[in-house]
Amino acid sequence: MLALSRLVELAQSVGFDSCGIARARRLDQDALVLSRWLEAEHHGSMQYMTRDFEKRVNPQALVPGCKTVMVCVLSYNKGRKQVEGAPFISQSGLSKCDYHLVMKSYLHELENRITREFGEEVFSSSHQHLFCDSAPILERRWAQLAGIGAIGRNRQLISPVLGSYIHIGILLMNEESDCYSLPFDEDICRDCSLCLHACPTGALRADPFDARKCISYLTIERKEDLPARYEKAVANVLYGCDRCAEVCPYNMLIEPTTHEELSADENVLNMTADDWENLSRRQKLKLLHRLAK
Ligand code: B12
Ligand code: SF4
Numbered sequence: 001m002l003a004l005s006r007l008v009e010l011a012q013s014v015g016f017d018s019c020g021i022a023r024a025r026r027l028d029q030d031a032l033v034l035s036r037w038l039e040a041e042h043h044g045s046m047q048y049m050t051r052d053f054e055k056r057v058n059p060q061a062l063v064p065g066c067k068t069v070m071v072c073v074l075s076y077n078k079g080r081k082q083v084e085g086a087p088f089i090s091q092s093g094l095s096k097c098d099y100h101l102v103m104k105s106y107l108h109e110l111e112n113r114i115t116r117e118f119g120e121e122v123f124s125s126s127h128q129h130l131f132c133d134s135a136p137i138l139e140r141r142w143a144q145l146a147g148i149g150a151i152g153r154n155r156q157l158i159s160p161v162l163g164s165y166i167h168i169g170i171l172l173m174n175e176e177s178d179c180y181s182l183p184f185d186e187d188i189c190r191d192c193s194l195c196l197h198a199c200p201t202g203a204l205r206a207d208p209f210d211a212r213k214c215i216s217y218l219t220i221e222r223k224e225d226l227p228a229r230y231e232k233a234v235a236n237v238l239y240g241c242d243r244c245a246e247v248c249p250y251n252m253l254i255e256p257t258t259h260e261e262l263s264a265d266e267n268v269l270n271m272t273a274d275d276w277e278n279l280s281r282r283q284k285l286k287l288l289h290r291l292a293k
């Protein structure tokens with residue numbers, strides 16, 4: 001049997017900024033929201049979102065025998081801005097290292113320490129059980145159920161301590177715990193609607209959220225040509241969007257990340273509009289490919 005207090009200590013010893021655990025189960029209500037989202041085709045050309053529906057809503061379908069979902073987060077808050085006038089790159093794209101790799105190396109270390117303490121049978125030997133943005137699983141929802149924070153009106157997972165510039169990592173474990181974290185059920189947005197007003201395309205006003213209108217989708221995921229109506233919104237945007245995070249009061253007084261790998265890449269941060277202008281198309285694509293990782 002796992003012990004919540006030890007799991008928290010082990011996650012802290014690895015360096016995670018926050019963590020929690022939830023009992024694995026099928027998320028029936030989320031399944032309804034997700035199927036409504038897919039039926040409305042609000043996922044656009046992200047075909048991967050249409051696959052593995054049952055696994056996405058049920059970790060026990062993803063990893064047979066899974067009993068406990070552990071969620072760990074790292075802050076990537078840069079506390080820094082690009083040079084005025086430079087084409088916009090979101091905070092997550094400005095990190096020194098690929099966040100998928102950073103998160104996975106922390107998760108691997110945590111897995112090792114949990115195995116040493118609780119035994120090898122905690123983790124499935126036949127199924128991948130460690131993820132960050134790499135598997136069909138509702139990461140933000142599990143983070144909320146594990147008590148890390150709430151899903152705000154901007155659709156992001158907001159920790160009252162760390163804000164929303166946080167990456168979410170998941171470990172699926174085949175053991176029960178002595179107790180589980182309390183879900184974060186507080187309505188943290190209350191009467192605030194700053195993000196709804198800040199979103200230039202109306203993506204947040206759609207119910208469910210319309211990813212096809214999100215600048216992040218338009219600049220990172222979209223396969224088809226950019227519809228003319230979004231040209232103004234994506235002008236001078238290279239990669240992603242943070243407008244609904246920038247206005248959020250929960251991101252105002254947050255300290256920059258203490259994780260060197262997720263701090264700002266000074267070379268990219270200090271590039272001026274002219275520096276970008278002087279890059280050849282090939283050089284830009286190379287740099288963008290590196291940001292897209
Ligand atoms: C697809 C995807 C995108 C898409 C779609 C975004 C979206 N809102 O779904 C696009 C490309 C637009 C995108 C953008 C971004 N993303 Co993204 N994305 C994902 C991905 C791969 C899946 C998300 C998903 O399942 N969407 C499906 C829809 C239906 O989910 P939803 O709208 O949130 O609704 C769910 C719940 O909120 C809940 N729900 C909603 N309403 C209701 C109502 C009721 C009654 C109930 C019960 C439940 C419920 O049910 C739904 C299903 O659980 C996750 C990784 C993962 N595996 O989870 C990363 C992830 C969510 N993204 C992340 C990041 C960092 C971003 C960006 C900030 C990047 C950037 N700066 O450009 C932006 C933020 C845009 C935004 N406002 O959300 C982080 C989240 C960080 C955080 N603090 O929340 C994740 C977790 C990746 C990671 N591990 O770091 N992303
Ligand atoms: S990331 Fe940008 S476009 Fe997407 S919902 Fe937030 S403000 Fe709107």
Ligand code: SF4
Nearest residue numbers: 152153189192195248
């Ligand atoms: S800006 Fe306001 S409404 Fe939007 S997520 Fe933050 S607190 Fe909630």
